[in-house]
Amino acid sequence: MLTTFLLLPLAGAIMAIFLPAERERDARWVALFFTLLAFIVSVIIFVRFDTAAEGYQFVESFEWIAAGEAGFSIQYLVGVDGLSAPMVLLLGLLSLVGVLISWNIDLKPKQYFAWLLFLETAVAGVFISLDLIQFFLFWELELLPMFMLISQWGSGRRLYSATKFLLYTLAGSAFMLLGFLLLGFSAGTFNMAELAASPVTDAIVPMAIVFWAITLAFLVKLPVVPVHTWLPDAHTDAPTAVSVMLAGVLLKMGGYGLLRISLSLMPEQAQEFKVILAGIAGFSVLWGAVITLRQTDLKRLVAYSSVSHMGYVLLGAAAMTDVGLSGAALQMFTHGTITGLLFVMVGAIYDRTHTREIAKMSGLMHQMPLIGIVFVIAGLASLGLPSMSGFVAELTTFLGALQAHPAATIAAIFGVVLSAGYILWTVQRIFHGPRAPEWEHLEDARNWPELVAMGVLVISIMAVGIYPSILTNAVESGIAPIAAIVGAVA
Amino acid sequence: MSLAQELHYIGPALALFVGAGVVLFADVLSGRRAPRWGLTLAALAVALAWTFVLAMDGDARGEALSGAVRVDAFSIYFAFLLVGVTLAVVLCAKRWADSIEQGAEFYGLLLISAASMVLLAQGNDLITIFVALETTSIAQFIMAGLARTDRSAEAGLKYLLTGSVAAAVLLYGFAFLFGMAGSTSLPVVAEYVASAPESGRLPLLLAFVFIIGGFGYKMALAPFHAWVPDVYQGAPSIVGSFLSVASKAAGFAVALRVFYTGLGGGDSFMAEDWAIFVAVIAGLSMIFGNTGALLQTNAKRLLGYSSVAQAGNVAVGFAAVAAGSTIGPSGVLFFLGTYAVTNLGAFIAVHVVAERLGTEEIADYAGLSRRSPALAAVLSLCLISLTGIPPTAGFIAKVYIFNAAVQTGHDWLVVLVAVAVVNTAISAFYYLRWVRTMWMDDPVEETRFQPAGAVQVVLLLSGFGVLLFGVWPGPLINAARSAAETLSIL
Numbered sequence: 001m002l003t004t005f006l007l008l009p010l011a012g013a014i015m016a017i018f019l020p021a022e023r024e025r026d027a028r029w030v031a032l033f034f035t036l037l038a039f040i041v042s043v044i045i046f047v048r049f050d051t052a053a054e055g056y057q058f059v060e061s062f063e064w065i066a067a068g069e070a071g072f073s074i075q076y077l078v079g080v081d082g083l084s085a086p087m088v089l090l091l092g093l094l095s096l097v098g099v100l101i102s103w104n105i106d107l108k109p110k111q112y113f114a115w116l117l118f119l120e121t122a123v124a125g126v127f128i129s130l131d132l133i134q135f136f137l138f139w140e141l142e143l144l145p146m147f148m149l150i151s152q153w154g155s156g157r158r159l160y161s162a163t164k165f166l167l168y169t170l171a172g173s174a175f176m177l178l179g180f181l182l183l184g185f186s187a188g189t190f191n192m193a194e195l196a197a198s199p200v201t202d203a204i205v206p207m208a209i210v211f212w213a214i215t216l217a218f219l220v221k222l223p224v225v226p227v228h229t230w231l232p233d234a235h236t237d238a239p240t241a242v243s244v245m246l247a248g249v250l251l252k253m254g255g256y257g258l259l260r261i262s263l264s265l266m267p268e269q270a271q272e273f274k275v276i277l278a279g280i281a282g283f284s285v286l287w288g289a290v291i292t293l294r295q296t297d298l299k300r301l302v303a304y305s306s307v308s309h310m311g312y313v314l315l316g317a318a319a320m321t322d323v324g325l326s327g328a329a330l331q332m333f334t335h336g337t338i339t340g341l342l343f344v345m346v347g348a349i350y351d352r353t354h355t356r357e358i359a360k361m362s363g364l365m366h367q368m369p370l371i372g373i374v375f376v377i378a379g380l381a382s383l384g385l386p387s388m389s390g391f392v393a394e395l396t397t398f399l400g401a402l403q404a405h406p407a408a409t410i411a412a413i414f415g416v417v418l419s420a421g422y423i424l425w426t427v428q429r430i431f432h433g434p435r436a437p438e439w440e441h442l443e444d445a446r447n448w449p450e451l452v453a454m455g456v457l458v459i460s461i462m463a464v465g466i467y468p469s470i471l472t473n474a475v476e477s478g479i480a481p482i483a484a485i486v487g488a489v490a
Numbered sequence: 491m492s493l494a495q496e497l498h499y500i501g502p503a504l505a506l507f508v509g510a511g512v513v514l515f516a517d518v519l520s521g522r523r524a525p526r527w528g529l530t531l532a533a534l535a536v537a538l539a540w541t542f543v544l545a546m547d548g549d550a551r552g553e554a555l556s557g558a559v560r561v562d563a564f565s566i567y568f569a570f571l572l573v574g575v576t577l578a579v580v581l582c583a584k585r586w587a588d589s590i591e592q593g594a595e596f597y598g599l600l601l602i603s604a605a606s607m608v609l610l611a612q613g614n615d616l617i618t619i620f621v622a623l624e625t626t627s628i629a630q631f632i633m634a635g636l637a638r639t640d641r642s643a644e645a646g647l648k649y650l651l652t653g654s655v656a657a658a659v660l661l662y663g664f665a666f667l668f669g670m671a672g673s674t675s676l677p678v679v680a681e682y683v684a685s686a687p688e689s690g691r692l693p694l695l696l697a698f699v700f701i702i703g704g705f706g707y708k709m710a711l712a713p714f715h716a717w718v719p720d721v722y723q724g725a726p727s728i729v730g731s732f733l734s735v736a737s738k739a740a741g742f743a744v745a746l747r748v749f750y751t752g753l754g755g756g757d758s759f760m761a762e763d764w765a766i767f768v769a770v771i772a773g774l775s776m777i778f779g780n781t782g783a784l785l786q787t788n789a790k791r792l793l794g795y796s797s798v799a800q801a802g803n804v805a806v807g808f809a810a811v812a813a814g815s816t817i818g819p820s821g822v823l824f825f826l827g828t829y830a831v832t833n834l835g836a837f838i839a840v841h842v843v844a845e846r847l848g849t850e851e852i853a854d855y856a857g858l859s860r861r862s863p864a865l866a867a868v869l870s871l872c873l874i875s876l877t878g879i880p881p882t883a884g885f886i887a888k889v890y891i892f893n894a895a896v897q898t899g900h901d902w903l904v905v906l907v908a909v910a911v912v913n914t915a916i917s918a919f920y921y922l923r924w925v926r927t928m929w930m931d932d933p934v935e936e937t938r939f940q941p942a943g944a945v946q947v948v949l950l951l952s953g954f955g956v957l958l959f960g961v962w963p964g965p966l967i968n969a970a971r972s973a974a975e976t977l978s979i980l
Contacts, residue, residue: 065964133889137880144879147922151930159930170918174911177889181896182904204901
């Protein structure tokens with residue numbers, strides 16, 4: 001099942017690239033077909049996921065590089081638990097949305113959709129890998145499609161942004177590999193389940209170094225201040241669908257790695273440094289929000305808000321309690337859908353106005369009521385309005401973190417106030433205000449791919465907001481063992 | 491041992507030597523009208539077939555020629571690698587060799603050089619090793635100067651001068667061993683080292699330093715690397731591809747052989763001293779190679795520096811071997827195997843561009859993806875593999891080598907791996923910048939071109955191999971492992 005989910009997009013990518021040149025525009029149908037199939041598979045995985053059972057489910061494995069007597073082996077080992085199952089669903093959903101909002105790509109559509117599908121496979125591999133080396137392989141694999149997508153189909157200083165993204169991630173992940181090797185050889189296995197069952201306490205070098213070598217890569221990816229500067233550039237210059245993928249699922253790789261690897265495999269060090277992590281989190285939330293307030297470019301604004309909102313994930317993780325970790329996991333999912341939707345809307349606005357300058361837009365609600373309303377929905381969800389999914393996640397995070405890190409949590413709560421400020425202010429500047437004559441020609445969203453993309457995201461945001469159990473049951477079943485591990489060494 | 495059997499053991503080298511004679515004499519006798527390309531290919535085909543027979547013939551293991559050479563899985567592994575590389579080079583060389591006056595001499599020298607390298611990997615005696623090394627070097631000096639341009643002549647002379655110094659240093663190291671052990675036979679030297687008194691520590695260390703110095707020049711390790719960029723740039727590109735792949739592989743092969751069979755490998759009481767020395771050299775090579783490559787604009791010069799950096803990667807494995815890693819030897823062999831496929835592809839691609847477009851500047855690779863898509867794809871794959879990004883062979887090779895280093899449990903090797911991973915991130919900058927130029931920049935002209943049929947086959951095989959060993963490395967790892975096992979068996 002999971003292997004199917006992993007390979008479906010890859011099959012689609014191969015098929016798209018081998019389309020005859022005169023039918024290159026059909027690549028989008030190929031991409032839609034395969035992402036839809038993958039989405040259906042991800043829904044089946046999520047629905048059939050048994051929240052009462054322990055351990056990983058849907059496990060599949062084979063020996064990829066045989067061990068021999070030397071003790072060096074790489075397993076192909078996949079499985080999901082309550083932490084990764086929602087991520088798989090999120091990936092399936094956002095990939096589908098990504099294809100839909102790329103419907104009118106004209107520039108080399110074959111390559112574009114092939115890279116987009118390849119990206120889905122790479123990220124899927126990160127979320128379902130249960131072997132450290134395999135995890136690292138997919139972590140690196142994601143770089144190529146991202147680099148290609150941003151640098152070829154991006155705008156503005158796309159080469160600069162793509163290179164910056166690449167170098168930041170590579171620099172982070174280089175040390176991650178070293179950390180993995182140290183962990184693996186100290187324990188004699190790269191299997192995450194085995195490593196979590198008996199955490200390594202003693203390596204060749206101090207465990208603190210191992211912890212930070214690995215965690216740094218996740219913090220860069222998350223990202224937190226001050227290693228966040230690649231994110232606004234990458235977002236601003238990336239095509240819309242890539243922004244959606246980047247904010248929606250790629251950042252989650254950082255949060256996911258934090259919970260799955262940093263906390264689960266090295267609980268002692270995580271406890272030891274949790275105050276530092278919480279401090280970074282609080283600072284990221286506040287700093288990110290303050291910078292967001294000052295943005296004049298709509299897309300950059302949403303990008304910076306991501307920095308702020310991903311700080312909650314780190315805050316929840318640093319709480320190291322059941323509730324806090326659940327909040328972090330929920331925040332990952334809800335931020336994926338909400339920010340995904342925000343980027344879809346930013347893309348929709350840009351497609352029509354051809355500007356991202358907030359100052360140039362005014363009164364767009366008159367011409368584009370539907371886009372306006374959906375943007376407002378996404379914005380309200382983003383600032384954590386009750387009955388939307390963002391509220392559930394943020395509240396859980398704060399409840400979990402307040403006792404452990406009161407100062408950082410209060411700082412983060414203040415971040416919510418700021419985010420209400422920048423979201424409402426932006427809505428007011430763009431959609432309200434006087435009706436501008438230069439925007440009279442704009443048309444509201446009408447074509448079906450756009451409507452479907454907006455629709456599924458709005459539904460998922462509202463559904464989780466009104467009936468959180470569909471998500472929280474799974475998440476809690478995945479968080480419980482992690483909380484038990486980190487709780488045991490407190 | 492019967493004469494027939496002795497000949498059987500040295501068959502591959504013999505076939506190449508005889509082939510060289512046939513090519514040279516046929517050319518003279520026919521008034522330069524003999525089918526030199528065909529004859530060369532025939533000689534290589536015979537050598538390849540003979541290696542295959544040796545590999546299949548399980549009885550053909552052991553010493554021959556009064557102990558001067560040794561046939562085992564290790565020497566057969568390298569015979570395959572070296573003959574294969576030479577075959578690929580010859581397949582791509584026709585156009586260039588036909589254009590120069592001394593085409594037959596080129597083929598003859600190439601065969602002589604290849605034959606000596608095959609012997610080098612079989613060497614079981616210091617004298618044999620030295621003679622084989624000199625034979626291959628002298629042939630290469632001449633080849634480097636064959637183009638008769640100023641740069642080519644300078645390259646040949648520079649290569650000759652540094653090579654002579656290196657040979658002298660090497661010989662000095664050998665003299666130490668001979669003086670202490672009283673024999674040039676590697677097994678006898680090994681016996682001495684195993685029971686060496688404590689007072690033998692200093693001379694053994696000196697011998698090791700001199701020997702690594704001598705071989706280090708072949709392997710392109712810093713600080714014996716100064717000739718590399720100049721010679722790679724100045725020599726004809728087809729010769730450069732031979733030097734960068736075959737010559738380096740042979741250098742590491744003989745170094746491993748001397749180290750294991752002659753000095754007792756990682757079990758020796760000196761092993762840690764040697765390991766630290768190699769580790770320092772490895773670190774220097776990576777740093778010099780990568781920082782040197784950063785600012786290069788000439789493709790061949792860049793590949794020269796990259797070759798130094800890659801030699802540093804192999805040396806990380808070598809240091810692990812010396813520090814007693816059990817997977818180190820197979821790691822080095824696997825790395826060399828994948829590196830041969832990768833760097834050959836890259837160099838041949840550069841050769842084709844130099845021939846067709848008359849340029850070696852990386853800036854002129856702009857838009858190569860439009861002018862010759864397959865060529866650009868293969869070159870990109872090779873560069874991605876050199877960086878070490880999945881799903882290419884270079885990724886597995888690097889993980890393998892770093893694994894070996896961490897496995898030993900020495901903290902200074904962990905530091906070395908940290909240096910290596912940082913260097914990986916640095917190298918991504920110049921490798922991927924090149925890839926970007928090919929795919930992103932607009933070409934000066936749009937004319938399309940295709941390499942000759944035989945060259946296309948080599949390029950496609952190389953690209954295919956880079957992917958194959960990245961996705962399914964098992965067979966090559968097994969071959970490397972069984973080859974490495976025979977190293978330590980006397």
